[in-house]
Amino acid sequence: MLKDTPAFQVFQSSVSSSKFGVGFYIAGNKICGANNNVGQCGDHEIKNSSFDFNASGGILAIRTDLCLFNDFFIGNTIAGIRLMGSNMISDFNYVFATQPDSSDLWGDGVVVMPWTCPSDVRLKHLNTFDSYRAGVSNFGSIVKLDKSMMKCSAFDIDNESVAPGTFGPAIPPTTLDPSTKDEGGNSCGCPVASEACFAVSSGGLAPPPPVAASN
Numbered sequence: 546m547l548k549d550t551p552a553f554q555v556f557q558s559s560v561s562s563s564k565f566g567v568g569f570y571i572a573g574n575k576i577c578g579a580n581n582n583v584g585q586c587g588d589h590e591i592k593n594s595s596f597d598f599n600a601s602g603g604i605l606a607i608r609t610d611l612c613l614f615n616d617f618f619i620g621n622t623i624a625g626i627r628l629m630g631s632n633m634i635s636d637f638n639y640v641f642a643t644q645p646d647s648s649d650l651w652g653d654g655v656v657v658m659p660w661t662c663p664s665d666v667r668l669k670h671l672n673t674f675d676s677y678r679a680g681v682s683n684f685g686s687i688v689k690l691d692k693s694m695m696k697c698s699a700f701d702i703d704n705e706s707v708a709p710g711t712f713g714p715a716i717p718p719t720t721l722d723p724s725t726k727d728e729g730g731n732s733c734g735c736p737v738a739s740e741a742c743f744a745v746s747s748g749g750l751a752p753p754p755p756v757a758a759s760n
Contacts, residue, residue, distance in 0.1 A: 569604040577612040584619035602627040623651040630660025641730040652677025659717040679703040685721025692730035701733040
C-alpha cells in the first residue's frame with residue numbers, strides 16, 4: 546500500500562486483494578502504476594470530521610497526480626478506479642465486473658469525483674466490462690475519453706452535478722458541474738460494444754432505469 550509520501554513513486558507488477566477495504570490507497574502523491582492486478586476488494590466505510598464515504602475499490606486516489614498503464618481491476622466493490630480531487634492519465638487499463646456496495650449503490654468501472662477541487666482525467670484505451678452501474682461516472686469533474694470501450698454496463702457514462710458538502714464539510718466547497726469530452730474512437734453496447742456511448746444522469750448513486758439493449 547502506498548500512502549502519503551511526498552516523493553514520486555512507481556508501483557508495478559503487484560497483486561492486491563482486500564476483502565474489507567481498498568487495494569491501493571494513495572493520498573497527496575505523484576504515482577505511476579503499471580502491470581498491476583487488483584481484485585475482489587470489498588466494502589469499507591470511513592467516517593471522521595472531514596469526510597464520510599465508503600473507501601472501497603481497486604484503487605482510491607485523493608489529491609494525487611496519477612498515471613496508470615496496463616493495470617487490471619477485477620470484481621472490486623464501488624469502483625475499479627476511484628479518484629477524488631486528483632489528476633490522472635490512463636492508458637490501456639481494464640476494469641471487470643465492478644460490484645455495488647452493501648446498500649446496492651455504486652458499482653462503476655471508473656469513478657471521477659471532486660475533493661476541494663474537481664478531478665481532471667484522461668482515459669485512453671480504457672476497457673470496462675460488466676459494470677453493475679456505469680462504465681464511467683463523472684461527479685462534478687473533468688473527464689476526457691479517447692478510444693475507450695464500455696461494454697455491458699447498466700449505462701455507459703454517468704454525469705452528475707455535485708452540491709457543496711456532498712462528500713463532507715466543504716467537499717466540495719461549491720456546486721460543480723461535470724464536463725465529459727468525447728475525443729473520438731469510443732464505443733459502448735452489449736453484448737458487442739459497437740454503438741455510440743451515451744452520457745446520462747441517474748439522479749444520484751442508484752442504478753438508473755434500464756437502458757434499451759443495443760441492436
